[in-house]
Amino acid sequence: xxxxxxxxxxxxxxxxxxxxxxxxxxxPRQADEGAPEAWLVFQPEVLEGLRSIRPGxxxxxxxxxxxxxRDMLSVHPRGDTSRPEEGVFSTRSSHRPNPIGLHRxxxxxxxxxxxxxxxxxxxxxxxxxxxxxxxxEDISQR
Amino acid sequence: xxxxxxxxxxxxxxxxxxxxxxxxxxxPRQADEGAPEAWLVFQPEVLEGLRSIRPGxxxxxxxxxxxxxRDMLSVHPRGDTSRPEEGVFSTRSSHRPNPIGLHRxxxxxxxxxxxxxxxxxxxxxxxxxxxxxxxxEDISQR
Numbered sequence: 001x002x003x004x005x006x007x008x009x010x011x012x013x014x015x016x017x018x019x020x021x022x023x024x025x026x027x028p029r030q031a032d033e034g035a036p037e038a039w040l041v042f043q044p045e046v047l048e049g050l051r052s053i054r055p056g057x058x059x060x061x062x063x064x065x066x067x068x069x070r071d072m073l074s075v076h077p078r079g080d081t082s083r084p085e086e087g088v089f090s091t092r093s094s095h096r097p098n099p100i101g102l103h104r105x106x107x108x109x110x111x112x113x114x115x116x117x118x119x120x121x122x123x124x125x126x127x128x129x130x131x132x133x134x135x136x137e138d139i140s141q142r
Numbered sequence: 143x144x145x146x147x148x149x150x151x152x153x154x155x156x157x158x159x160x161x162x163x164x165x166x167x168x169x170p171r172q173a174d175e176g177a178p179e180a181w182l183v184f185q186p187e188v189l190e191g192l193r194s195i196r197p198g199x200x201x202x203x204x205x206x207x208x209x210x211x212r213d214m215l216s217v218h219p220r221g222d223t224s225r226p227e228e229g230v231f232s233t234r235s236s237h238r239p240n241p242i243g244l245h246r247x248x249x250x251x252x253x254x255x256x257x258x259x260x261x262x263x264x265x266x267x268x269x270x271x272x273x274x275x276x277x278x279e280d281i282s283q284r
Contacts, residue, residue, distance in 0.1 A: 005155065005158060005267060005269065006155070006208065006269070007154060007155045007269075008152050008153065008154045008155065009152075009153050009155075009206050009208070009269070010150050010151075010152065010153075011150065011151050011152075011153045011240050011242075012149060012150045012239060012240060013147065013148070013149045013150065013151075014239050014240065016147060030277070046215060046231075046239055048215040048216060048229060049215040049216070049229045049230045049231045049238070049239070050229050050231055051216075051228075051229040052228040052229040052231075052232035052233075053229065053231060053232055057232070059231075060244065062240075062242055062244075064151050066148065066151070073188060073190035073191040074190060074191070074193075086193075086194040087190060087191045087192050087193040087194040087195065088191045089188075089191045089192055089194075089195060089201075089272075089273040089274070090194035090195055090199070090275055091194075091274075091275065092274055092275065092277060096191070096272065097154060097156050097188055097191070097272075098153050098154060098156065098204075098271045098272050100153075100204055100242075100271065100272045102202065102204075102244075102274065125147060127147065127148070127149075127151070129240045129242065130231075130238065130239075130240050130242045131231040132231070132233075132234055132244065133232055133233065133234065135172070135234060
């Protein structure tokens, strides 16, 4: 760890979620809690990067949870105030220094730069920042 | 998808990897290909967020792969030029519009803001941008 390392970087929206979920309060907290189908709509500039995606692919969608707070380091798990606060890095709260969302979804349709996915709990208009294949149930990478 | 959405965001390094891996060419491509133990060293400002982390925790480390190229939309899988090029979003290449790294690691030691982890293929000085618990082998979140 050197003091010359850069401390911030620019992350770009490469697309946005289109979903019937518009309300943070009523949206499911996890995909297996009744999340609907949704569209991932990518920017025309990244279309080439999608060309190998096929229906049936299991992918990790990475989003920027732009409605989250970035100044919280402790939270009640699942927002339940009857549970003791924990450090945010031990929770999946969207409120964290970098509000990155990870979502495992199945591609069920491909229409150019629009991908239809099953069971996505992200809100409408959530920025998309990356999409990766799942490797052997592991998520390590380089 | 509306035209008023913000198109970029500032992602902050909340810490850095300390590893014996310093050379992109000789580093393993995946954690199960001989990756060593390493330290995750966090900034003092986020220490509170780590307070519930314990040895034995299985976590998803999210990094910013600052030595990657951001202008590539097609790559040869695993850098093997004998394999046909694919869209980057169907690969785990570090070269992609937002060079985000996902690494599944086990915490094996906690010393204040330094976490020891097993099997990390990230290079020395790679910026850390988030840390999340693994939920039921799924990686969805909100």
